[in-house]
Amino acid sequence: MNHSFDWVGRAPTVERAGMQGQEKTEDSLIREIRELRDRIAELDRLAVAHRMTEQALAQSLEKLRRATGVVIDVIIMAVETRDPYTAGHQNRVADLARSIAAEMRLPADVIDGIRVAGRIHDVGKISIPAEVLTRPRHLSPAEYSLVKTHPEIGYEILKNIDFTHPVAQMVYQHHERMNGSGYPRGLSGEAIMPEARILAVADVVEAICSRRSYRSALGIEKALKEILQYRDVLYDGEAVDACVALFRDRGFRFK
Ligand SMILES: [Fe+2]
Ligand SMILES: [Fe+2]
Structure with missing residues (x-):
């Protein structure tokens, strides 16, 4: 009797009697790989969205810093002009x-x-x-x-x-x-x-x-x-x- 091991080497399958079972295993393996690929793609999308949010936040913070800097400059100019x-x-x-x-x-x-x-x-x-x-x-x-x-x-x-x-x-x-x-x-x-x-x-x-x-x-x-x-x-x-x-x-x- 010919024994073979499935992809993770867990349980031996009997070649003749187990052909259908092995095809199912391959199908589910392909499905798992697809699901995994989908999940990786989703994670990639999330990472891109996260980076974009981070960039937008950094830009807003920079804008706020610049606006505060302008306010300070205006105050200094007002004081300078007068005194x-x-x-x-x-x-x-x-x-x-x-x-x-x-x-x-x-x-x-x-x-x-x-x-x-x-x-x-x-x-x-x-x-x-x-x-x-x-x-x-x-x-x-x-x-x-x-x-x-x-x-x-x-x-x-x-x-x-x-x-x-x-x-x-x-x-x-x-x-x-x-x-x-x-x-x-x-x-x-x-x-x-x-x-x-x-x-x-x-x-x-x-x-x-x-x-x-x-x-x-x-x-x-x-x-x-x-x-x-x-x-x-x-x-x-x-x-x-x-x-x-x-x-x-x-x-x-x-x-
Ligand atoms: Fe003072
Ligand atoms: Fe002072």
Whole structure:
């Protein structure tokens, strides 16, 4: 008797008596192969559809990023037209804050959020009369309380823009101080977001290093002395250390 094995070598079939059974096996094998081919084709179609969806999503995200970039540019232009000093200040603060965040080894997306917030952190000054901003003397208490409204106004301007980071909150908190002596809400310590604490250090250092309408530039050593003196009192200790390291060890300079 002749024995043969089916395609998977499972059970011997008897050639003569089993011819019909073997044909059925071949038929079902062909059917299985067809089904398998159909399934592979379906998977291919799904993979193509998935890739297309992914591409469409990436394009939408890119469009959204570009639109947000345009919104930021418009805001910067509006500030620049009215108050060139603040525009230059915001760019230098953005550059230093981004570098402090990088020195602190924060994640890339957080660093980028801090840079964006830095570029527009004083946008609220748009609502303050230009003559107050450029006054060639120290401000009166009434003028100072007007200036102190700018973080909240900035927050109101930015809060509905769909940033990928909490930029509006960072702007809101950039004048808060670690011991609660800042404004507008007198937040303290951990209640202030780390990004805003970094912005605060960069903001103060840039302000001391720059010429103001009522005084000349005081220089980087004076700025570093200020943040070291009030390390963990007014300013976040880690952000202070990173900032000092940038100027003393890494050769950071304002552009
Ligand atoms: Fe400010
Ligand atoms: Fe500022």
